[in-house]
Amino acid sequence: MGTGPSFGTSRWAELEDRIHYLDFGGPPDGPVVVAVHGLGGSALNWLAIAPWLTGEWRLLALDLAGHGLTRTRGRRAGVAANRLLLHRFVERVAGRPVILLGNSMGGMISLLEAAASPETVAGLVLLDAAASFGPALPDPLVASVFALYTMPWLGTVAMARRRALPAETAVGLVFRLCCADPSRVPADIVAEHVRLARHRAELEHADRDFLQAARSVVRTAAGMPYRAAIRSVRAPTLLVHGDRDRLVPVAASHALARHHPSWRLVVMEGVGHVPQLEAPRETAAAVLRWLATVASAVDPARHPLASQA
Structure with missing residues (x-):
C-alpha cells in the first residue's frame, strides 16, 4: 500500500470476521462518509478522490467480502451478504448515521441499506449505481461478458483465463472497460491496483467469490424486490453518472431521478463508469x-439513530 496521506491508513475491524478498510481521515x-466500491473493486477505488473530500468529510472505505483484502472465510460474496456487512460496519465502526458513497455494485448495496435500515443512512451519493435493468441495456460486449459469468462452467473457464493474465494486463483491461480515458487515472494509483491484483491472484476462492458477486448483481438488478427497495428510499440523494459508461448506461440514473424528483442528477461528460478515479476533482466538486x-438534512445530530444513542 502507498505511504502518502492520500493513500489512507490501512485498518481492520472485527465484525464476526476481519473486515479491511482504509481510513482517509x-x-x-x-460528516462521516463510508465509500462502497463496485464489483471486483476495493477500497483502492477511492484513492484518487479522497484528498478532495477529506477537507470536509471523514472518509472510510471498506473492502467488501470477497474483494480487496477482506476474505469471505465461510461468508458469501453476494449483494445481500455484503449489505449486512456494510450495515455492521456502519453501526460498529462509524458509530453514527453516515453518508454512503457507492459506485456501481456499491451503489446498489448502498440503496438496499438505505431501504432496509434508514436509521443508519443520513444521505446517499451514488456514482454510476447499478440500478434495475431498463430502460437501457449495457454495451453489447459488457452484456455478453455478464451473460458468460452467469453460466456455471463457462464462467469458471472465463475466470481461469483472466487469472492467467499478468496483473498489469488484467488491471489495464479493467480500466479500459471502466474508463472513457484510462490515461486520466494516475500512474501511482494504477500501480496500487496492480499490486492488489497480484495478491488476489494467489488467494484461494478469489474466482469463486467474484463469480458469486457478479451473479448476485445480475439477479438483484433483475428482481422486483430491488425496484421496490429503490422506491422506498427517503434519504437525500445525489446521482452522479458518466455519460460514456459502458457498464451502466446513464439512462439508468435518469430513470432513478424520474422516480425520485428530489434526487439531484449530475451527468459527467466524457467520463466512464468510475468517475471517482477518472475525474476525481470534478466529481468531488459536484458532491x-x-x-x-443539503447540509442540515444529512446532519447526523438530526438523525433518528443519534437520538437513540
Whole structure:
C-alpha cells in the first residue's frame, strides 16, 4: 500500500470476521462518509478522490467480502451478504448515521441499506449505481461478458483465463472497460491496483467469490424486490453518472431521478463508469456542492439513530 496521506491508513475491524478498510481521515466533527466500491473493486477505488473530500468529510472505505483484502472465510460474496456487512460496519465502526458513497455494485448495496435500515443512512451519493435493468441495456460486449459469468462452467473457464493474465494486463483491461480515458487515472494509483491484483491472484476462492458477486448483481438488478427497495428510499440523494459508461448506461440514473424528483442528477461528460478515479476533482466538486445544499438534512445530530444513542 502507498505511504502518502492520500493513500489512507490501512485498518481492520472485527465484525464476526476481519473486515479491511482504509481510513482517509478528515475533520472529526464533520460528516462521516463510508465509500462502497463496485464489483471486483476495493477500497483502492477511492484513492484518487479522497484528498478532495477529506477537507470536509471523514472518509472510510471498506473492502467488501470477497474483494480487496477482506476474505469471505465461510461468508458469501453476494449483494445481500455484503449489505449486512456494510450495515455492521456502519453501526460498529462509524458509530453514527453516515453518508454512503457507492459506485456501481456499491451503489446498489448502498440503496438496499438505505431501504432496509434508514436509521443508519443520513444521505446517499451514488456514482454510476447499478440500478434495475431498463430502460437501457449495457454495451453489447459488457452484456455478453455478464451473460458468460452467469453460466456455471463457462464462467469458471472465463475466470481461469483472466487469472492467467499478468496483473498489469488484467488491471489495464479493467480500466479500459471502466474508463472513457484510462490515461486520466494516475500512474501511482494504477500501480496500487496492480499490486492488489497480484495478491488476489494467489488467494484461494478469489474466482469463486467474484463469480458469486457478479451473479448476485445480475439477479438483484433483475428482481422486483430491488425496484421496490429503490422506491422506498427517503434519504437525500445525489446521482452522479458518466455519460460514456459502458457498464451502466446513464439512462439508468435518469430513470432513478424520474422516480425520485428530489434526487439531484449530475451527468459527467466524457467520463466512464468510475468517475471517482477518472475525474476525481470534478466529481468531488459536484458532491461538495450538493452537500452544501443539503447540509442540515444529512446532519447526523438530526438523525433518528443519534437520538437513540
